[in-house]
Amino acid sequence: MAKNVFYAQSGGVTAVINATACGVIETARKSRKIGKVLAGRNGILGAFREELVDTSQESPSAIAALRHTPSGAFGSCRYKLKSIEENEAEYMRLLDVFRAHDIGYFFYNGGGDSQDTAHKVSQLSTDLGYPLTCIGIPKTVDNDLPLTDTCPGFGSVAKYVAVSTMEAGLDVASMAESSTKIFVLEVMGRHAGWIAAAGGLARDSANAPPHVILFPEIAFDKAMFLAKVKATVDRVGYCVVVASEGAQYADGTFLADAGASDAFGHTQLGGVAPALVEIIKGAHGYKCHWSVADYLQRAARHIASATDVAQAYAVGEAAVRFALEGRNAVMPVIRRRSSSPYRWDIDEAPLNKVANVEKKMPRSFITRDGFGITSKAKEYLAPLIMGEDYPPYRDGLPKYVRLKNQLVRKKLPPFEPS
Numbered sequence: 001m002a003k004n005v006f007y008a009q010s011g012g013v014t015a016v017i018n019a020t021a022c023g024v025i026e027t028a029r030k031s032r033k034i035g036k037v038l039a040g041r042n043g044i045l046g047a048f049r050e051e052l053v054d055t056s057q058e059s060p061s062a063i064a065a066l067r068h069t070p071s072g073a074f075g076s077c078r079y080k081l082k083s084i085e086e087n088e089a090e091y092m093r094l095l096d097v098f099r100a101h102d103i104g105y106f107f108y109n110g111g112g113d114s115q116d117t118a119h120k121v122s123q124l125s126t127d128l129g130y131p132l133t134c135i136g137i138p139k140t141v142d143n144d145l146p147l148t149d150t151c152p153g154f155g156s157v158a159k160y161v162a163v164s165t166m167e168a169g170l171d172v173a174s175m176a177e178s179s180t181k182i183f184v185l186e187v188m189g190r191h192a193g194w195i196a197a198a199g200g201l202a203r204d205s206a207n208a209p210p211h212v213i214l215f216p217e218i219a220f221d222k223a224m225f226l227a228k229v230k231a232t233v234d235r236v237g238y239c240v241v242v243a244s245e246g247a248q249y250a251d252g253t254f255l256a257d258a259g260a261s262d263a264f265g266h267t268q269l270g271g272v273a274p275a276l277v278e279i280i281k282g283a284h285g286y287k288c289h290w291s292v293a294d295y296l297q298r299a300a301r302h303i304a305s306a307t308d309v310a311q312a313y314a315v316g317e318a319a320v321r322f323a324l325e326g327r328n329a330v331m332p333v334i335r336r337r338s339s340s341p342y343r344w345d346i347d348e349a350p351l352n353k354v355a356n357v358e359k360k361m362p363r364s365f366i367t368r369d370g371f372g373i374t375s376k377a378k379e380y381l382a383p384l385i386m387g388e389d390y391p392p393y394r395d396g397l398p399k400y401v402r403l404k405n406q407l408v409r410k411k412l413p414p415f416e417p418s
Contacts, residue, residue: 002033003104005320006047007055008040009139010079010110010117013072014153015160015301016312017139020109021073022066023316024137025055033324038101038408043077044108044117048090048417050097050410057406065401067313068391070301073403076110079417081117084127093415094121095130100411105133105323109316111140111151115331116355122329135319136331136351139312141298143194146357147349148333150384152315153298155308158198159385160300161187161242161293166202168291169209169240176238182229182280182288186256186273187297189244191216192360195297199242200373201381209240211371214272216246217361218370220255225276226283228371233286243272302398306387311344318346342383 007024009017021039028034039053040046046053053074055063066073084091097103108118118136125132138145143154165185172183187195193215200213211232214220232239248254256272273290280288311334318332330348337343365377373381391398 002035004035004102005037005105005107006040006052006098006103007037007107008043008046008109009072009074009076010043010108010114011076011139012111012141012298013070013076014139014141014298015070015156015304016152016308017109018066018069018071018073019309019312020137020139020152020316022063023313024107024320025063025066027317027320031320031324034105034320035102038103039074041405041407042075043110044079044081045077045417046074047097048093048415050100050412050415052101052408053403053405054408058403062401062403066403067309068301068389068398069400070299073401074405078113079117080113081120083120084123087418090417091124091128093417095124095128096412098130098132101408104131105135107135107137107319107323109137109139111138111142112145112354112356112358114139115145115351118331119329119351119355122351125328133323133326133328134351135323135327136354137315137319138331138333141195142189142192144192144358144360146354146359149336149344150311150334152308152312154194155305155311155384156300156303157188157195157297158201158381159305159308160297160303161185161195161198162201162385163303164293164297165199165210165240165242169202172209172238172240172289179287180289181233181238181286182241182277183238184241184243184273184276184288184290185210186243186245186290186292188293189216190246191358193217193244193246193366194361196242196244197361197365197373197377198381198385201378201385203372207236210242211236211239212241213372214241214243214247214276215361215366215370216244216248217363218366219250220247221250222279224369226280228369229280230284233284241276243276245272247272301391301400304389305385306389307342307384309389314346322348339379339383342386
């Protein structure tokens, strides 16, 4: 008997997470073993609330258009699923919804915390005797999932940050003689500096920007930083800094601790760029400008990496294939075969080895002074931003799809997760 799929997007969305959804839905539609793909509205919350999008109501062309549409087509969420011992009611609710809608496959598309959710849900079949095949699907702009060469979403952010660093650097260079001498670009990355490192791809000569990169992995030393900035201005005439939002002092205090936490207990960050500007202005008096890439970096589908798009689709396709082959509690991962030329394929990793594990930048990827990337880092990063996969345009703007997102009829009493 064909069983239905529950698919959901979780955590911060990316320029290519919908390409993964496209891979899941198009592949599932080809199998007689799968009925409908029911997408959770706003992630796992859609399962709890029985808000399930019937993707069979969408045309093949609309589903195909997901491949070039950014953000999360079905909505996402940040929700920490507790253990079954801590909140049995939530697990029983999942079982009720899965039974009511004949769901036999669970695909959860997200980062480290989302893979923790996928792992916990995968235990339903073992602990509660419900037949469920659970596959985690990787996604994170932070590139910090273990056991995979890269994470879908990262390559496109890396391309955006590298291009933005190059373009802003040209702007500052043209104005530096009589105006702005410092530009600070703040990028995402709480504990891992992969995105900040990508800015280093713009540096194609000794004096080209970025001149300083700040990584969470390297403790911030104010005196060394100020000396590096001044030496750069003295030598080049200006200085471009790419700073990870997770830049921190030796004691672990973030430069940009906003004093709040998110749903997963992570420190809310924001404001490292203006903080650095104040430090620089106070010490050297330079005219400074700063910018926060924020949502722009992860939503920029117009400049997505073709490599990233292909990999995002591939992990969605592989998730369905793994499920149909009877694999359970695993996540498709990208395996690098060679860097030059770049070759990759899809492998698998057990969810219990992925959940709640952060992959940080290796020290060998960071220059000795802690302010740049090495040739080894460039060898790793460069293939991930390769190729352009432009969306179609209409009236000068990208033509993105908005799905109907028609919900199936509810069969159960209301439920709100605690």
